[in-house]
Amino acid sequence: MIALNTQTILITGASSGIGAACAKAFARENAKLILAARRLEKLEEKAWELNKLYGVETHLLQLDVCDRSSVESAINNLPPEWSEIDILINNAGLSRGLDKLHEGDFQDWEEMIDTNIKGLLYLTRYVVPGMVARGHGHVINIGSIAGHQTYPGGNVYCGTKAAVKAITEGLKQDLLGTPVRVTSVDPGMVETEFSEVRFHGDTERAKKVYEGVTPLTADDVADVIFFCATRPNHVNINEIILMPVDQASATLVNRKL
Template identity: 80%
Template sequence: MNQIVFITGASSGIGAACTKVFAQNGAKLILAARRYEKLQQVVELLSIDSSNVHLIELDVRNRAAVESAISSLPAEWSDIDILINNAGLSRGLDKLHEGAFEDWEEMIDTNIKGLLYMTRYIVPGMVQRARGHVINIGSIAGHQTYPSGNVYCGTKAAVKSISEGLKQDLLGTPVRVTSVDPGMVETEFSEVRFHGDTERAAKVYQGVTPLTPDDVADVIYYCATRPAHVNINEVILMPVDQASATLVNRK
């Protein structure tokens, strides 16, 4: 795979798993995350050749920072073939009328606006070069709202709509758009949602065999490597122990 892949939220979870699978298949990687030292750890752990990776400390919520990161890419890194909009998070599990404003804003700014900023600054180049693929990481939460999931589910429903809208807007160009929407994946997701409460986070996956980040990255890689005329619009994947956003079989 002689392509340049830009992955946001690459320091952990699905982003780090995508880094692994694309690196193993010879891609050149632009890795972005807020935690620069974690990005360095991922690269060291995977023994990625430094000539094949470009690291950026980036908070996708900051539009000026996104613009600067894209516009200041070295020439040899600027022709991005695949954008994986993976940066995203959930904060809190409160009833809407009891929710924390700062949690809402962090989810909306990261999951929706951050994804929009990345897309807006990268896709014009793809259209110009007549090649490219945008892969958005959605969620089962974008298809099915669950109790106390209100704003998070709303942000992932937005990702679904934005992916569909982008696909329509790019009709007539060779640029592809895919949304990969997982159910339960064991990452830092629940720990972040519960503001670092590891005990509460562990209970989410108790008695269940959830998806792993590698499972999701495998599907993302599959979508990215189809023939140029094939576009996989949307993939919903869940563990066998999960039937819907709320129906989970716990042993």
């Protein structure tokens, strides 16, 4: 298993959900953590918690991954002791709405495309050259079962996650001949803020998504990401699809109501 106490790990969307769970999982191994998210107050709370629990070093970036110039500035202006990123976890992502395509909200589309595709591309473009130059690194993209199977109302979100799948595969091919590893971790139902964000803060509607089901937790997904990151250097886990036992596909769910 690769030791993480000498590694610097950049996690986007680190203020909550899977990103926050990843921060905790890697903090336990005393990795240096660069935590990025739009909500600085949430990041500060997370950093304080991790320092109290594990004494871990953190560097916080208030960052909107959709803003290319902000991403460029954030990466290029990291303090020297934080500038050599060993693992990039492209976690920032979201879904908006469940409208039929011909009734969809343009703003929802823009937000999903800008965050899930362009934001991931921006971070990858600014971080990976350093990995190649140093001959070491690992990019872990958080995809989704939605990138493998579409479902009614999922149209654009599924499209963005299919793009993540294709981008991850393309990146792996482009990095052939370098020691840089590339992984996609693609979960099914995970109970985080995901559905609340999808339904624009409608908590009651969000709760119904998980009724009668034992979904994955953010910690479950972080555990799989941790596993991928700690394999020996010659091992690359290309792709993992994980779902709760109560889910068999994007649309087949066993609800005990």
